[in-house]
Amino acid sequence: MYKRQSKSKLEYIWLDGYKPTASLRSKTKIIENFDGKLESCPMWAFDGSSTRQAEGGSSDCLLKPVSIYKDPERKNGFLIMNEVLNADGSPHESNGRATIDDDDDDFWFGFEQEYFLWDPETDLPLGFPKDQTPQGQFYCSVGGANTFGREIMDRHLDVCLDAGINVEGTNAEVAAGQWEFQTFAKGAQQAGDEMWVARYLLERIAEDYGLAIEYHPKPLGATDWNGSGMHANFSNTTLRTCGSKETYEKICESFRPVVNECIEVYGAYNDQRLTGDHETQSITEFSYGVSDRGASIRIPIMTVESGWKGWLEDRRPASNADPYKVAAIIVKTVKGAK
Numbered sequence: 001m002y003k004r005q006s007k008s009k010l011e012y013i014w015l016d017g018y019k020p021t022a023s024l025r026s027k028t029k030i031i032e033n034f035d036g037k038l039e040s041c042p043m044w045a046f047d048g049s050s051t052r053q054a055e056g057g058s059s060d061c062l063l064k065p066v067s068i069y070k071d072p073e074r075k076n077g078f079l080i081m082n083e084v085l086n087a088d089g090s091p092h093e094s095n096g097r098a099t100i101d102d103d104d105d106d107f108w109f110g111f112e113q114e115y116f117l118w119d120p121e122t123d124l125p126l127g128f129p130k131d132q133t134p135q136g137q138f139y140c141s142v143g144g145a146n147t148f149g150r151e152i153m154d155r156h157l158d159v160c161l162d163a164g165i166n167v168e169g170t171n172a173e174v175a176a177g178q179w180e181f182q183t184f185a186k187g188a189q190q191a192g193d194e195m196w197v198a199r200y201l202l203e204r205i206a207e208d209y210g211l212a213i214e215y216h217p218k219p220l221g222a223t224d225w226n227g228s229g230m231h232a233n234f235s236n237t238t239l240r241t242c243g244s245k246e247t248y249e250k251i252c253e254s255f256r257p258v259v260n261e262c263i264e265v266y267g268a269y270n271d272q273r274l275t276g277d278h279e280t281q282s283i284t285e286f287s288y289g290v291s292d293r294g295a296s297i298r299i300p301i302m303t304v305e306s307g308w309k310g311w312l313e314d315r316r317p318a319s320n321a322d323p324y325k326v327a328a329i330i331v332k333t334v335k336g337a338k
Contacts, residue, residue, distance in 0.1 A: 020268035096324030105187030125177030227273035228319035267318025
């Protein structure tokens with residue numbers, strides 16, 4: 001008697017080699033009798049010559065599964081985040097995840113991802129006004145006059161939560177068609193995994209509405225509108241427990257000599273956003289302060305009120321930054337604080 005085999009759809013997700021900003025890629029692998037465990041996901045390969053990650057004469061790149069999530073919108077579906085390896089098994093140069101030095105998951109990250117719902121027909125954000133309506137009325141707005149795309153945001157939130165991604169909140173942002181969601185994870189690599197898979201789900205959902213997701217930090221150019229960022233909230237055991245203003249200042253100061261190194265991985269076109277206006281510090285300057293949203297690094301008031309036990313917020317990463325690379329430089333800098 002024929003016994004029907006259970007077949008699962010494993011969507012392998014990775015980052016390509018496009019510069020200055022990598023894009024998501026994915027393809028589906030069918031596996032019989034899959035048990036849903038990461039260790040049961042086989043290595044796979046792809047044509048790196050089509051993603052700017054290899055030459056045509058030696059084009060194979062490897063996909064190494066690193067995290068797995070249930071895919072709520074596909075029957076028997078799973079989402080598999082991958083690192084990209086060279087054919088010899090070494091990390092590919094585009095592999096930011098492999099550069100994170102946080103094997104013990106001591107670093108916790110909360111990313112605040114801003115983005116625009118973009119209408120390809122108008123080449124403007126969804127609902128963008130024809131005149132230069134002052135920004136602000138759209139922030140956390142309610143009602144059809146100021147809120148555009150809530151159905152997409154709500155669906156994305158539900159799908160992320162059902163997948164097991166730790167989304168901690170969402171809100172409409174200051175510009176029309178601009179939204180934000182926040183994720184949090186204990187462990188820098190997991191934080192990057194969850195943000196990239198959340199971005200993947202957002203991109204896929206937007207397809208159903210004929211929209212694109214715009215991560216450019218200043219897609220409307222030099223207008224009097226806020227750009228889009230990906231603020232990075234971070235802590236380690238020291239920041240969570242030290243109870244010392246001096247320790248916090250020492251860690252903040254450790255970022256001063258590596259401004260250029262940070263900006264290099266904080267997203268392309270960030271100079272258009274970090275101007276010193278619209279709650280930003282100039283891209284060439286560095287500052288920190290309590291509750292200061294115009295600083296490079298903000299010390300949250302809750303940290304101070306908790307006796308200097310808490311976290312810091314780096315406000316410089318752009319919305320198109322790679323969270324793996326952002327986490328890697330923050331971990332490196334904090335560990336090197338003296």
